[in-house]
Amino acid sequence: MQVMEPPTEPDVCAKWSETLRVYHDTSAALECELQARHGLGLSEFEVLQALAGQCCGDPGRKVRMKELEAEMYLSQSALSRTVTRLERAGLVTRDECEYDRRANFLMLTPAGRERWETARPTHKAVLIRHLD
Amino acid sequence: MQVMEPPTEPDVCAKWSETLRVYHDTSAALECELQARHGLGLSEFEVLQALAGQCCGDPGRKVRMKELEAEMYLSQSALSRTVTRLERAGLVTRDECEYDRRANFLMLTPAGRERWETARPTHKAVLIRHLD
């Protein structure tokens, strides 16, 4: 019988398959309802949420792509394209950064903030429904 | 102050973002290591695992697509294509069902079983590393 590594692996598989279940069910429901009711994909909503700066509450928050990337589970290229979609929809602007012309500052437009605030209750309702 | 629904929503958002983190980190690592060490995508591994009948332990298990679909978080079409890839790789066979010619029975080939058994430790190691 094994003696080492006692706390790990009792049933990691069960834990993983539970995580898979929760993740798939919840994200599918989010994707579906956000799309149907507010015309937003889940990634798009998450970008709006990050830009809304839910935590720090700064309404005129300017964020660089790189910072945003670090906060999200999305590759640099996927993020770039997501922002492009949001920009086309008029929900986000890419402002130039004066000190580093490579970078750009992302900002929510008023329409973007409003869309996010409207979608928020839907998002939260789905979470409550799926995560006890 | 609110009185109703006290147990829900205390911090569903925090729980969800933790789920996102665990899911993305773990599945990326699984995808990466399974691909590098055994030439398998995560979905492919999961199909092999389901066919290996880990739970019921029947080595010559024949499973219909529909049954498999119910056990997995994959659409019918994605599953069909995943099985096609596994079939091309010689890891799975699609046998005809005598009583219902629409259906087909899926079975692991010996190579498929061996591939799964070789990959299993990698899978478990990643889970242990990421899930406590």
Place this chain on the structure above:
DNA sequence: AGTCATTTTATGCACGCTCATTTAATGCGT
């Protein structure tokens, strides 16, 4: 037997994602 809804699987298509590469700007070392 004949029609029609249903079920099982495969396939066309569009979309979002990742990876690799490109373009442009920055900063460091000399």
Place this chain on the structure above:
DNA sequence: ACGCATTAAATGAGCGTGCATAAAATGACT
């Protein structure tokens, strides 16, 4: 000032996924 690695972001290519549909077989109802 001059090269050169580094960094920020955009873009091309390829892949897996889901949705909608197609194709084929089955079952039920008359």
